[in-house]
Amino acid sequence: MAVRNILNKRDEALHKVCKPVKDFNDRLCLLLDDMAETLAKANGVGLAAPQVGVLRRVVIIDIYDGNGIHELINPEITWRSEETQRVQEGCLSCPGEWGYTIRPKKVKFKAQNRKGEWYEDEAEDLFAQAVCHELDHLDGHLFLEQVVEFIDPSEMEQE
DSSP: OOOOOOOOTTSGGGGSOOBOOOOOSHHHHHHHHHHHHHHHHHTOSEEEGGGGTOOBSEEEEOOSSSSOOEEEEEEEEEEEOSOEEEEEEOOTTSTTOEEEEEEESEEEEEEEOTTSOEEEEEEETHHHHHHHHHHHHHTTOOGGGTEEEEEOHHHHTTO
16 A cells, blocks of 8 residues: 555646446555545545546545545445535645535435445435545536635634
């Protein structure tokens, strides 16, 4: 395993639509393991493959709830609640930039695991926010496009 470089928002790879994963092999497992190590070192909640320069539909999320890392390969949101949440958000590819976004309070999604097996799950609160944020990366979008109000980093310490 290795820590990979996290791309900055100016990098072209972050603005491209990712291709589906077709080969569930050792190379994919290495990518997932490297992404997990990279996420842990960066103290982040989620990481999408394009953030480490790989234009594939791969996301990992760890909301530190004791359930470990969620691996979502070829994920799709299948349902979004009408109820929303106004949440503080940042991104490992946009260091020092923070803002409030409006995200669904709950989502349901389907994805594949590292063996290629499909599964369905639902997410709420921070997990739902992270699913939406990371899946946006797979379509070439940054959270900055979702921000309804930017936050000065000094204001965050007061909250």
